[in-house]
Amino acid sequence: MANRFVQKLSGLADLDADDAAALERVTAKPRRYVARQDLIREGDEPGPMFVVLEGWVCRYKILPSGSRQIMAFLMPGDACDLHIKLLAQMDHGIQAITTASVATVSREQMESMMRDHPNIARTMYMAQLVDEGIMRAWIVSMGRRSAAERVAHLICELYLRARSIGLTGEGEFALPLSQLVLADALGMTAVHINRVLKELRLAGAMALTRGSVTILDPVKLVQIAGFDENYLHRRLLLTGLSAR
Amino acid sequence: MANRFVQKLSGLADLDADDAAALERVTAKPRRYVARQDLIREGDEPGPMFVVLEGWVCRYKILPSGSRQIMAFLMPGDACDLHIKLLAQMDHGIQAITTASVATVSREQMESMMRDHPNIARTMYMAQLVDEGIMRAWIVSMGRRSAAERVAHLICELYLRARSIGLTGEGEFALPLSQLVLADALGMTAVHINRVLKELRLAGAMALTRGSVTILDPVKLVQIAGFDENYLHRRLLLTGLSAR
DNA sequence: ATTGGATAATAACATTCATCAATATCCGAG
DNA sequence: CTCGGATATTGATGAATGTTATTATCCAAT
DSSP: OHHHHHHHTTTTSSOOHHHHHHHHHHTTOOOEEEETTTEOOTOOOOSSSSEEESSOOOEEEEESSEEEEEEEOOOOOOOTTTGGSSSSSSSEEEEEEESSSEEEOOOHHHHHHHHHHHHHHHHHHHHHHHHHHHHHHHHHHHHHHOHHHHHHHHHHHHHHHHHHTTTOOOSEEOOOOOOOHHHHHHHHHHHHHHHHHHHHHTTTTTEEETTTTEEEEHHHHHHHOOOOOOGGGOOOOOOOOOOO | OHHHHHHHHHHTTTHHHHHHHHHHHHTOEEEEEOOOOOOOOOTSSSOOOOEEESOOEEEEOOOSOOOOEEEEEEOOTTTTOOTTGGSSOOOOOESSSEEEEEEEEOHHHHHHHHOOOOHHHHHHHHHHHHHHHHHHHHHHHHHHHOHHHHHHHHHHHHHHHHHHTOOOOSSEEEEOHHHOHHHHHHHSSSHHHHHHHHHHHHSSSSEEEEEEEESOOOHHOOOOHHHGGGGGTTTTTTOOOOOO
């Protein structure tokens, strides 16, 4: 299955060949972005919906103090808000982390596709609900988990999301995020995340080297994270990657 | 304007009398909940959409350690996820904080209303986007703001939300949240929030007494919070309650 | 191969916040 | 009114994390 958008949505519900063809059609002409390039900035007027096909992208916000908080990672197959055009201006920016290939889908295209393919509409709404669940999980992590737990939890989340679009190897996957980027996502400093990564490595749970994560002991990692995959609402994960 | 749901949505877009009547119709038979009563629990199968008409409600999650994280406050006029029925089970619970009056709207009712009133559909989607913006703002707060900044930011948010449904007085509003509840929402301990509240009181920014907040110095409060109301996407706020 | 900027690793010290503990205050049930 | 549980206040102490600084490593451009 070539198209990541189709692949991602297929992880949430059954799509027929017709649905898949429609999804491929609207994402046929992606645009390339280089690392650190903004897809859209805070304050801009919202435009078409973005669908990431290759590479990693994030939602972020810069505070007056200059510090940055990343609020979401978008990986291949992920789309940003369906109805975003309804708002007068963006309350956050969206930026490529790596070189990325991103398709844009106009509101009109989207609406006609959803009208003609109710199953796609359903699945897109599910994807939206899952994204909200992920945001809530981030809130929980930031509020009530220690730094090590938070790192472990994020890695579990990203591993499963990568896995559901076929981007994982054997207990290992590509994670093109610098420690600085991870720190900005987890609300900690780059120095501290480095300490925590060492700790997780020495504990034999996981090891992050430039560009890739090795899950040394899934059970231990899940236990540290207190991870429960339920909130990702994927069908057929059967990973054994859950706490309770 | 009696119905808080109508009032809240009117703060986002223009609704005509017909729209208002339809909204009132679907929320005509609310049910009462007592404080601490669950509307729905984590693991339950999602049912109808909830619309809060009176009182305060929260989304929350209990961690294995027993600590609680509140992920959202719903006040009168607020509704929970439109399409929630698409998911097999809830990944978090929803609970009344105070005595609350809550209407339930079935997916069928909702869909037929949105079909007959495209303007309502539009506005509900806007409300959903705003709720996401609020979640993102919480992530930013938890990740990059100090305890005092976080408290100040939440109070600014809640003040404006309360204001847009007519629940505020002169630089003051009813906030029926115990320090423990606030702590669970802000990812801190009850002890620490108590200290921070004292600090904010001594700084002359705001004072919280049982059940109500007095904003002593709006400019100072906004400045401490680094608050920018933009993300609430309300029309006509004109509050002067923003940082930049 | 060499260089320079970004990234990573480590240490010393400072700060924020959690934890534990004790007391005070409020408010509803009787 | 008064009793008791929930809530709020305050202090002392320690753990987790931020800050600043220095050095090491990687990698892309020359």
